[in-house]
Amino acid sequence: MYYLFIVNIKVSVVIPTYNRYEYLLNAVNSVKNQDFKEFEIIIVNDGSIDKNYYEKNLNDLNVKQIDIKENQKIKNGFASDAIRNIGIEIAQGKYIAFLDDDDIWLSNKLYKQYNLLESSQNKMSSTDGLIGQGVFDPQKKYKLFNQEFYFKVISKKYKNTKFFKRNSLFSKFEYPKIFDFSFIEIHNCIITSSVMIERELLQKIGMFDSSLPNGVGDYKCWLKALEYTNCDYISDPLFYYDATHGEGQNYK
Template sequence: MAMVSVIIPTLLGREHLLKRAILSVLNQTFQDFEIIIVKNYKETKLDLEDPRINEVYEARKGVSTARNTGMKISGGKYIAFLDDDDVWLPNKLEEQLKIFKKSPDVGLVYGKYKHMGNGKIIPPKIIEGNVFENLLRDNFIGTSTVIIRKEVFESIGGFDESLYIGEDWDYWLRISEQYIVRGVNSIVSIYSGPTLSSDYKKVFYGLTKFMNKWFPKMNKNAQIKNTLRLLWYSQIYYHYGDIGFTNYAQSHICIRLGTSL
């Protein structure tokens, strides 16, 4: 049985990205892992041969369902997430597993990641411990930097499949409500760029659904900060000429803030 299960969801047409991601796992200094690829196609198979690679077909129901499918069949003591267009640095698993071994109460370990396009390093500072309140203000945890204990999944379940925006943020919040979070103070992953839908209306509704779930637990500052994210998307509609929806969105935001624009 492998120590770490690496979950990679992917789509048809992204095979060149997927291969790059897998190679970054195969090049890890820590080698006791299995790779579970959850894909929405049967047409082609990888041209990589390694007994640790397991390809699983699933009709596309969203990235949360794909990750949950991978976690359900995983055999490792730890579960790590990697998006198909991101890559890991070689010592990622080794450095993060050291933290788990030192701290048995830790449920999640993350690290810094570097944006492939602009070179920005996120987060600038690693936040550790009881990070729930910090996470309510901002999602500073990159999915492809995360590794969790399998028991976390067994305890709180998987990603919320009803969310199509903020599903990763939601999961880290749920984990941090019950577990200690630690981080590696170095870059462990290279991030290719945002994959948010260009359908800004869809993004607005998705963020609204996420906000409906967590807004009551946010303090006032966090409520304002996250509501301003919605305001930003409502302004996008204005520039695209969707004045009607802009007015609706801003009214919705004002209700949240208890104020008027």
């Protein structure tokens, strides 16, 4: 294991992975193809048995690959959040952005989020995305994750709240441009692969709680963060979520 350090890192991209090397390559390439270039990629390999992780080590100028000898979920019962914490601990960027190993980013994601946060009082941002099955095909039509695929489900969650817009003609739910604690407390509308957040804030709140199961630890982390900041929401789809999860350990 070795690390190559570069200067002017503004965003650290943390990708936990286990036995999904081919999917991981797609995720990494989607980061390398970003319009925004001042980033580092931190891959945390959670004891994969796939030899490609070791024979084709991905370390280069702005990629660090950390190889954990034993899978932490099997050994200690830790979920993916514990693996993300390892990446956060060595990150150098002002901001941390998370990406699951079987998801990808659209090319303008980092640019839009970084510039939004630099001009905002908030320290966290999330976005809408696209959802589909299998490897992303830019020629295919996909549904929006929040605003289409899960919209009916989420609308019901907020039906009797202040976030449901009503007037004499109609009533409907609309995603606010800024997520605050009261909004996310009702339902977790923040997808991990969409998040960019200040590293200092993550450290302040103790990062992720590794004792919690997948799907709970990230939600608790967002709620803790929202005690100190609001979350700027970008309604544009800036990531692709593979609903099939590929093969191997589910890190969503």
